[in-house]
Amino acid sequence: MNQTAKPWPALWALVTGFFMILVDSTIVSIANPAILDDLQTDITAVLWVTSAYLLAYAVPLLITGRLGDRFGPKRIYLIGLVVFTLASVLCGFSGSIGVLIAARALQGFGAALMTPQTMAVITRIFPPNQRGAAMGLWGAVAGVAMLVGPILGGVLVDGLGWEWIFFVNVPVGVVAFVAAWRLVPKLETHAHRFDWLGVVLSGVGMFLVVFGIQEGETYDWGTIAGPITVWGLIITGIVVLAGFVVWQRLSRAEPLLPLGLFRDRNFSLSNVAITLVGLSITAMPLPLAFYYQIARGLDPTQAALMLLPMAVISGAMSPFIGKLSDRIDPKWVAFMGFSIVAIALAWTALWLTPDMEFWMLLLPNALLGVGITGVFAPLGSSATRNLPRAQAGAGSGVYNMTRQIGSVLGSAAITALLNARLAAELPGFGDGAGGLGGEAGAGGLPPQFVDGFATAMSQSLWLSVVGFAVGAAVVLFFAKPRVTVAWGGPQPTGAPAADRPPVTAAEQ
Template identity: 35%
Template structure:
């Protein structure tokens, strides 16, 4: 049984290294959007390259994150976590030194592989190391510090972009890794699942990532209208179908189809797709809108969205308690509607926008909507499956959120008529941004309708604090299995 106590020096070191590791991935998911206009200018990149700067990372992360948890179970959670941190830092160094957009995109894809290894492992190490009496507090501190890191990310990214330069958004991960790895090797005990059989669904992971990559490519390049784009679209759909077939036939699939036999689980994942697709498009475009159209600095654009994340950190616990009292249906119906209202309020943001009059009301309403839905959404996902599959359910839900975000980043410019150079023109981008906010709001309304029509009160839900303290806007919070030993199998 894990016996490390929270008050011991070893316990503090374990908490430090897991927070540093998860913060690397969280920071990267929130700071890059702020840097996009400067990256485009410095590397002479078109809009498609900026989309790939975001999506190359998300493709590999979403496609491989479930496999990453299983590898930790079998080979050792500390070992896979350390490999993930080193991999992520090495790819970050390559991002920071990238001479052109092509190298940057390739390095971002490599970053996603590292993220898929370290992200599930950070929570699994805490669950597998701490004494049961201290585990809840340790997980709560881990989640809280991670949320703070996600909240500070855009501010830090803006400061780096305006100061030493956008490359330091990536290079910052290197010193973090230099602290994280030695601490992990010295102080974190190794753990693994003794019941694992060593069979991994590598084919399923590859097909899933390939389907995401090909569909994303087809959406980003669709305006070219070439035969290659058409073939990529067909191949992407074929890879998706092959993924479903493989998962149905494999004895140990990465994403067991029978988990979707729970109507509640399926319904909440549909809500997740709608919500995080809208969030992905919103945060991708808003950082550019504030800089290109409103004329703000990168620091100003990054700081502008801070109140939304701060509200999540401050009020998520109360939202989770409210959801347990009244059930998830109302929060998951009202939350997306509030977020949709916030996005429509962003239509007021144009040239010379005032933060207090134009931006802050939209951000506050958005934040209240996120507070309303994130904790109840995660708790409902977990309560909709057997206790022993909580980690798997959370991993699937997390991967679905990331996949929804990357599809939104790929599709919105196409749907709103953005050309390769649109982001260089304030007038053209402002017009497309307005269309995008209407589309994102519409997707949220659909998610609200799905929640109202399908979500019902589950059995008593989330007992873990990581549901409650959450500050990342790109994916639902991580959640481990409730009590069993297989804690690394699919946290996301």
């Protein structure tokens, strides 16, 4: 454990910036119609505003986690914060869709530099028996930020204009920089040999897979240009990633991805579970937003406020759930969290009818907030609890990368599912979700279409129900956490440094 007298102020400083980058993952979706109109562009170009951020965020995460190990998490975090804040200014002043897309990609790269460092610092400044409480705060920030994004976006777009969803990052970024500079300790670095071939293979493979999944619907899952097809890109990306794994196994140099991390069952299962969380949470807001705004005629701010009970309850309960994860086996906390979320979403899906009272829909939404509190903290603490100190950055990079890949899969899957259910329930109406516009976008959906439209949204929400239900089954296989001592003690010998577990109480 790093000898810092004030780990909690350091954590608060880090999560300020972490909150900002997660809000930006969801805040843009509600501003897309305003951007479309103001920049006089088309829907495909507007979708790239989100796609560029997602791609630039997801692809470098494995690399940026290792950069924190090599050069220090504080330094890499501050660099990423500067990049993100300056890119936000450029986004706000963008006068064309091309400049906005480029600035969003730069934002995503800044976010990729920052994200792994938050978990790495938690892992290194908190002892294992206190890490659940720290992850509780981290989980509260992650959960609330993803819910606050649409609410804040609706208020800013309605009141000041879409540019302010980016300008609002500037004062937050300045405060976060000063706080991190003063409160986050400088942690020891590790003289890793940098695996450049691993960097190229992982980056190229990730880009091809993410691009193929994200843009598959744009090209109707067919030809992109000449002999290049969507499935060809995805398959090539998978082959390159398989080559990356083989290289990590065979390379005699220090690997970019220490495969020994996956010998810990909880680390491996936490990555599976957080992928399902990323998929399900990304898929959840779109059918809800369409239902509230198009089927029920609410404006963006009113629709976003329907998520308020979930955000408030999640933010209030997460620190307490984090402490609970330190006292009991986090497997059971996670199982209850996943199960409650699945039940709440199923309840919501069954009640998405054209005449359901709005106040009644707040009830499953509040239950959803209770469940979300039991997801992030136990997963984060289970993933990092047994990680060797020198691999904290690499491990957190993998964990955040899998969450982001889950988000990409969720985005692609919910788009395809929405289109399929709209085509089935409303044959001949528009062109799926992408064909909605004009009167529909303004809440003027013709009465004869309302019932079928609401049914399609209800059916699409079951993707998230299934994702959380499968996650509940996955966490049941977690092993009981090992009892560990502070990292300052001796490490067991006879294994490579990358693969050594923390010292157990019995070994000490």
